[in-house]
Amino acid sequence: xxxxxxxxxxxxxxxxxxxxxxxxxxxxxxxxxxxxxxxxxxxxxxxxxxxxxxxxxxxxxxxxxxxxxxxxxxxxxxxxxxxxxxxxxxxxxxxxxxxxxxxxxxxxxxxxxxxxxxxxxxxxxxxxxxxxxxxxxxxxxxxxxxxxxxxxxxxxxxxxxxxxxxxxxxxxxxxxxxxxxxxxxxxxxxxxxxxxxxxxxxxxxxxxxxxxxxxxxxxxxxxxxxxxxxxxxxxxxxxxxxxxxxxxxxxxxxxxxxxxxxxxxxxxxxxxxxxxxxxxxxxxxxxxxxxxxxxxxxxxxxxxxxxxxxxxxxxx
Ligand code: TUI
Numbered sequence: 001x002x003x004x005x006x007x008x009x010x011x012x013x014x015x016x017x018x019x020x021x022x023x024x025x026x027x028x029x030x031x032x033x034x035x036x037x038x039x040x041x042x043x044x045x046x047x048x049x050x051x052x053x054x055x056x057x058x059x060x061x062x063x064x065x066x067x068x069x070x071x072x073x074x075x076x077x078x079x080x081x082x083x084x085x086x087x088x089x090x091x092x093x094x095x096x097x098x099x100x101x102x103x104x105x106x107x108x109x110x111x112x113x114x115x116x117x118x119x120x121x122x123x124x125x126x127x128x129x130x131x132x133x134x135x136x137x138x139x140x141x142x143x144x145x146x147x148x149x150x151x152x153x154x155x156x157x158x159x160x161x162x163x164x165x166x167x168x169x170x171x172x173x174x175x176x177x178x179x180x181x182x183x184x185x186x187x188x189x190x191x192x193x194x195x196x197x198x199x200x201x202x203x204x205x206x207x208x209x210x211x212x213x214x215x216x217x218x219x220x221x222x223x224x225x226x227x228x229x230x231x232x233x234x235x236x237x238x239x240x241x242x243x244x245x246x247x248x249x250x251x252x253x254x255x256x257x258x259x260x261x262x263x264x265x266x267x268x269x270x271x272x273x274x275x276x277x278x279x280x281x282x283x284x285x286x287x288x289x290x291x292x293x294x295x296x297x298x299x300x301x302x303x304x305x306x307x308x309x310x311x312x313x314x315x316x
Contacts, residue, residue, distance in 0.1 A: 003307065005164045005187035008112060008132055009091055010065040012036030013298045014307075015177075016135070016166055017290075018191025019069025019093055020143065020276070021045060022265035023202045026057035028290070031199035033064040035291035040067040040093060045258070048079040055087050065090045067114075072097030073227070085109040093135060096144045096227070098122060103129045116168070118146020118153065120160045127161045134161065135189050138169030142192055142230050142278040145169075145220070151183070158184035172280040174300035181306040190293075192278040197290040205268030206275060209234075213281035222257060225250045229257065232275040236260055 003014045015037040017029065021044025029039030039062070041054045051068065058066055068089045070080050073096045081102040084092050092106055095116040106113050107130050116135040117123045123134045136157040138150025146153075150169040158165050167185035170176055172193040180188045195202055195210050209232055219233045221240040231237060240256065243249045257274065264273025288296075297303055 003186055003311065005133065005166065008164060009038050009067075011038050013294055014166075014187030015294060015297065016040060016067070016093075016187060016189040017194050018141075018168065018189050019043075019067070019071075019095065020191050020195070021071060022262055023195055023200060023206075024069065025201055026054040026061070028194060028197055028200045029054075029066050030058045030062035031197060031290035032194065032294070033058075033062050033066045035289075035294045036064075037290075037294050038065060038067055038091065040069050040091075042069045042071070043074060043076070043080045044071050044261075045074045046076070048076050048083050051076075051080050052083055052087065055083075055089060067091035067093055069093040069095055069116075070099070070102070071095050072099060081105070084111065098125070100125070100129060103131070114166065117157065118148065120156055123157045123161050123165075127163050131163060133164035133166060133186070135166040135168050136185070137189070138167075139220075139230070140170030140279040141168055142281075143276040144227055145230050150180075154180065154183040154185055170278060170280050172278075172283055174297050174303050176280070177297050177300075178302050178306040181303075181310045184310075186310075190297075192281050193284055193293055194290065195277065196284055196287045197293060198287055199290050202265045203268030205270055206265055206273075207287055209270065209275050210277050210281045211285055211287075213277065215279075215282040217282065218277075218279045222253050225253050225257075227254075229274070229276060230278065232277050232281065234273070234275065235271040236274060 005014045013036045017032040019040040019042035024042035032039035091112040112132045114133040115126045138153045139145045154167045164186035166187045167180035168189035171188045219237045260274035263269045
């Protein structure tokens with residue numbers, strides 16, 4: 001039995017791997033797509049040349065549909081928006097902004113478009129502009145977040161639009177996937193748990209930091225910049241918290257924030273790195289193949305039942 005999101009994206013299971021800057025590369029995205037979900041390469045702040053390499057590398061090891069996440073605050077967003085057209089990327093996600101200026105060209109190219117949204121107004125605008133679906137990302141998520149939690153955001157957006165809605169933020173296992181379907185979602189986006197995929201090339205220190213994460217370790221920094229970010233507490237988050245309401249705090253936070261994610265993912269610097277992760281980091285404890293993460297969720301009887309009910313009933 002297929003959900004409408006499976007048909008739209010050409011995938012076997014209604015699960016999308018979150019586009020995590022520096023983390024979501026060809027290796028992780030190919031593993032997820034090859035396992036029947038939708039793998040996603042995150043452009044983050046990387047130059048278009050890096051994104052191009054990743055797309056080409058993915059196509060060599062995977063002939064299934066995949067996506068690219070365009071981070072709209074990136075200085076390279078315009079170039080990457082064009083690149084996905086040239087390289088015939090099947091699905092594009094956007095994050096951290098309004099993708100209005102790219103939508104027409106992506107639609108013309110036949111790309112499926114699913115903007116990540118954190119409020120109702122943007123979801124409705126995206127539907128009007130022709131988006132194929134939206135990812136409703138609650139503030140339990142890691143990285144850049146909006147204000148509303150998944151439990152409020154998802155059903156509100158399900159009621160506000162007719163296009164498929166993918167639930168994100170806090171979803172990491174069978175129980176939270178069932179919850180997402182109960183809220184009316186058509187599919188789930190899972191980020192943090194895929195950091196712990198064997199095929200994820202993030203530094204081992206990043207993975208062990210996620211495994212060690214306790215419930216009290218999740219922090220949100222950068223509220224003064226207008227781009228709040230959820231990450232795991234360490235020396236960096238303490239420094240950022242001190243800056244938050246200091247003079248020129250916003251600029252200093254932007255400056256420090258810019259390079260610190262790469263330092264965490266590539267170098268594994270536990271003190272100065274930005275270990276972006278969702279609140280649910282405290283609920284996961286092992287590294288395993290991407291296909292085991294997916295089967296652990298979708299082989300669960302409760303999820304199978306929820307999928308069946310979602311098809312029979314949809315909006316309740
Ligand atoms: O984009 C994300 N997650 C991210 S992006 C990122 S890189 C970054 N680093 C430092 C500062 C900022 C970004 C790390 N994690 N998720 C999708 C998402 N989009 N969450 C929230 C939003 C969002 C927020 C405001 C989307 C649109 C929006 O407003 C658009 C508008 O103009 O109404």
